[in-house]
Amino acid sequence: MSIQSYWQSADEDAEMQDEHGFIWEAMLETIDIDLAGRHVLDAGCNRGGFLRLLAARSGIAAGYGYDPAAGAIADARRLAGELPLTFEVADTVPAGWEGFEAAFSHEVLYLIHDLPGTPPRSTMRSPRARRTTR
Numbered sequence: 001m002s003i004q005s006y007w008q009s010a011d012e013d014a015e016m017q018d019e020h021g022f023i024w025e026a027m028l029e030t031i032d033i034d035l036a037g038r039h040v041l042d043a044g045c046n047r048g049g050f051l052r053l054l055a056a057r058s059g060i061a062a063g064y065g066y067d068p069a070a071g072a073i074a075d076a077r078r079l080a081g082e083l084p085l086t087f088e089v090a091d092t093v094p095a096g097w098e099g100f101e102a103a104f105s106h107e108v109l110y111l112i113h114d115l116p117g118t119p120p121r122s123t124m125r126s127p128r129a130r131r132t133t134r
């Protein structure tokens with residue numbers, strides 16, 4: 001997979017993070033485990049906003065986020081400051097990352113084309129192709 005520095009662009013990724021705050025809060029309302037003291041994974045973390053929310057609000061012991069967008073990961077590291085958060089540029093769980101007690105992934109699975117049962121990219125048609133093919 002090749003992804004540029006940002007998922008969309010620096011500005012759009014920052015905007016997306018602001019827009020997703022209320023969804024992350026709603027997501028947290030649906031879980032019934034106490035995250036305090038837990039080690040938590042966020043797959044496709046972009047700029048790390050969800051893990052920062054968990055560190056501030058839920059008192060996680062440590063958060064780990066990965067994303068192929070290198071610029072977003074650089075922002076995530078900078079924005080994390082002294083919080084117990086680790087970020088890596090990757091498109092799958094980095095080697096050695098294990099033992100998580102909770103894992104989240106918001107708006108990412110639809111982007112992963114090598115999941116079992118997912119058609120290979122070459123057989124997927126774009127909306128434009130669908131419109132013009134009869």
Ligand SMILES: C[S@@+](CC[C@H](N)C(=O)[O-])C[C@H]1O[C@@H](n2cnc3c(N)ncnc32)[C@H](O)[C@@H]1O
Nearest residue numbers: 007020043044045046067069091106107108111
């Ligand atoms: C729609 S954004 C969602 C970001 C974040 N989860 C949120 O809630 O704001 C999708 C993110 O998935 C990332 N992504 C794309 N392919 C990925 C993969 N194979 N593994 C992990 N993340 C991926 C993109 O770089 C982007 O940051």
